[in-house]
Amino acid sequence: MRQTKIARNIWLGIENLLLHKLRSFLTMLGVVFGVGSVVAMLSVGEGASKEAMAQIRKLGSNNIIVSSVKPVEDEAANTQRSMMSIFGLTYDDYERIAESFGTIRQVTPVKLTRKETRLRERAMELRVVGTTPEWFTLVPRSILAGRTIRAEDQNKLAPVVVLTEFGARKILATESVIGQTVRIGGDEFEIIGIVKSEGGEAGNLQIPDQQVDAYVPMEVARRYFGDIFTKMTSGSFQREKVELHQIIVQVDQAEHVEATAAGIERMLEQFHKKKDYSMSVPLALLKQAEATKRTFNIVLGSIAGISLLVGGIGIMNIMLASVTERTREIGIRRAIGAKRHQIIYQFLIETVVLSTIGGLIGLGVGTLIPFLITYFSGMATVMTLNGILLPLFISMGIGILFGLYPAMNAAKVDPIIALRHE
Amino acid sequence: MSVPLALLRQAEATKRTFNVVLGSIAGISLLVGGIGIMNIMLASVTERTREIGIRRAIGAKRRQIVYQFLIETVVLSMFGGLIGLGVGTLIPFLITYFSGMVTVVTMNSILLPLFISMGIGILFGLYPAVNAARVDPIIALRHE
Numbered sequence: 028m029r030q031t032k033i034a035r036n037i038w039l040g041i042e043n044l045l046l047h048k049l050r051s052f053l054t055m056l057g058v059v060f061g062v063g064s065v066v067a068m069l070s071v072g073e074g075a076s077k078e079a080m081a082q083i084r085k086l087g088s089n090n091i092i093v094s095s096v097k098p099v100e101d102e103a104a105n106t107q108r109s110m111m112s113i114f115g116l117t118y119d120d121y122e123r124i125a126e127s128f129g130t131i132r133q134v135t136p137v138k139l140t141r142k143e144t145r146l147r148e149r150a151m152e153l154r155v156v157g158t159t160p161e162w163f164t165l166v167p168r169s170i171l172a173g174r175t176i177r178a179e180d181q182n183k184l185a186p187v188v189v190l191t192e193f194g195a196r197k198i199l200a201t202e203s204v205i206g207q208t209v210r211i212g213g214d215e216f217e218i219i220g221i222v223k224s225e226g227g228e229a230g231n232l233q234i235p236d237q238q239v240d241a242y243v244p245m246e247v248a249r250r251y252f253g254d255i256f257t258k259m260t261s262g263s264f265q266r267e268k269v270e271l272h273q274i275i276v277q278v279d280q281a282e283h284v285e286a287t288a289a290g291i292e293r294m295l296e297q298f299h300k301k302k303d304y305s306m307s308v309p310l311a312l313l314k315q316a317e318a319t320k321r322t323f324n325i326v327l328g329s330i331a332g333i334s335l336l337v338g339g340i341g342i343m344n345i346m347l348a349s350v351t352e353r354t355r356e357i358g359i360r361r362a363i364g365a366k367r368h369q370i371i372y373q374f375l376i377e378t379v380v381l382s383t384i385g386g387l388i389g390l391g392v393g394t395l396i397p398f399l400i401t402y403f404s405g406m407a408t409v410m411t412l413n414g415i416l417l418p419l420f421i422s423m424g425i426g427i428l429f430g431l432y433p434a435m436n437a438a439k440v441d442p443i444i445a446l447r448h449e
Numbered sequence: 450m451s452v453p454l455a456l457l458r459q460a461e462a463t464k465r466t467f468n469v470v471l472g473s474i475a476g477i478s479l480l481v482g483g484i485g486i487m488n489i490m491l492a493s494v495t496e497r498t499r500e501i502g503i504r505r506a507i508g509a510k511r512r513q514i515v516y517q518f519l520i521e522t523v524v525l526s527m528f529g530g531l532i533g534l535g536v537g538t539l540i541p542f543l544i545t546y547f548s549g550m551v552t553v554v555t556m557n558s559i560l561l562p563l564f565i566s567m568g569i570g571i572l573f574g575l576y577p578a579v580n581a582a583r584v585d586p587i588i589a590l591r592h593e
Contacts, residue, residue, distance in 0.1 A: 050488060050491060050492060053484050053485075054488055057481040057484055060480060060481050061481060327474070330474045330475055331474050331477070333478045334478040334481045337482050337485065340485065341482075341484065341489075344488075345488050345489060348492040348493070351496075352492070352495075
């Protein structure tokens with residue numbers, strides 16, 4: 028019985044709305060735009076943040092990257108020519124870190140040099156990294172040809188080299204060069220593989236393979252290239268002694284990352300007088316990205332929400348006008364026995380029906396827009412269940428909120444005066 | 450290799466996209482507000498049919514009726530625009546004060562919304578005003 032009453036009330040509301048088709052349509056349009064823009068914006072925001080986070084994950088969210096940095100004082104002291112600056116991470120640091128922490132899965136040292144490389148007639152300066160086999164398990168990457176560095180290469184001090192896609196392109200190497208010899212610096216190396224370089228950047232951290240052209244085993248790099256590098260800057264030579272350029276630590280669980288990073292920092296502080304290293308933790312970046320995302324979504328959502336508010340005010344305004352217009356109708360209803368709460372009910376249902384239908388249409392528009400954005404601009408957009416349900420409930424809530432005042436106004440009308448109303 | 454000019458260009462492109470996105474979302478609110486104005490003016494015209502009839506009967510031309518309603522709408526939207534400008538220039542100050550984010554109110558960003566609000570008044574006021582002018586004075590006078 029009660030249910031049919033509600034259904035009858037809703038039907039009555041729809042009939043009343045159909046009496047003023049243009050007016051109802053225009054009123055609804057406000058909610059359509061409001062809900063549509065909220066849905067669209069939430070999905071755009073969600074998509075943007077998902078992309079950023081996927082980039083950071085590529086760096087390995089369990090990794091801690093410690094890099095050598097030239098201390099500031101050294102820069103000034105270096106005006107004297109022959110001075111050699113010694114700074115950065117050492118082999119001892121690597122050993123110490125590897126031994127001291129139980130939460131570490133693996134530690135990878137990185138030694139970076141630039142060497143003139145020659146393959147047949149083609150010569151280019153390549154960025155060469157000396158590292159251990161663990162490097163290739165740090166970040167997921169695919170092998171285009173051949174194999175990567177193995178432990179036995181390291182033990183045998185085998186002069187082998189793995190090229191990245193970038194490096195291979197620079198010296199015009201293709202898959203067919205596997206097994207051939209390439210000259211790096213003054214020494215001959217055997218090409219054993221080519222790995223794919225994953226593209227993209229995440230914050231100020233670059234995906235490792237993008238900065239590298241070739242990999243050689245750590246011990247080989249140490250023996251063949253040494254620790255001293257000579258740089259030419261504006262006519263003067265600078266000599267730097269850096270043992271390791273990076274130490275990449277992989278922690279076993281994400282929960283241990285921050286504690287381990289703090290531990291490594293403390294350890295390095297003890298052994299380094301100057302701050303000649305820097306640490307970056309992708310997980311911290313990830314957390315920061317998540318916080319940024321939240322702010323971004325709130326800003327986008329609230330700006331879009333203003334349209335909803337404006338739409339709601341529009342509904343209230345038109346309902347107030349509608350109540351004034353229908354004063355006589357209200358008077359008759361009251362005179363033949365309708366109670367105040369029934370009048371409130373009647374107008375409230377009318378408003379809610381209007382805003383909910385508007386919300387549903389807006390939902391349709393709002394889900395369409397992200398598809399178009401993705402199609403035309405290639406930007407990632409993600410629809411979440413929350414992003415759909417929230418605006419729908421909000422539109423219903425707006426109907427109740429902004430319908431209440433006009434409905435109360437309608438109920439307050441004195442039936443005697445209302446009947447006399449022309 | 451990093452070229453500052455290239456970075457600057459990229460930053461400018463990003464900024465432009467960001468401004469377009471933010472501006473267009475905010476513009477939707479303006480559109481919704483404009484529709485609201487049109488709607489209420491239509492209701493107002495219906496309510497004042499009798500007034501329009503009398504005006505027409507004592508000699509007002511159609512053009513003058515259009516004028517009357519259009520001016521009403523433009524005045525309404527201009528006032529809304531001015532108040533909105535006040536609120537809108539206040540908010541950046543609050544944002545800077547509370548979050549430390551840098552905000553810049555440019556001459557363009559003041560004049561543009563003001564002209565847009567005026568334009569919205571004309572655009573969305575035209576249809577109700579024309580509707581008002583189309584009323585037949587004889588029927589309008591009989592309108593209860």
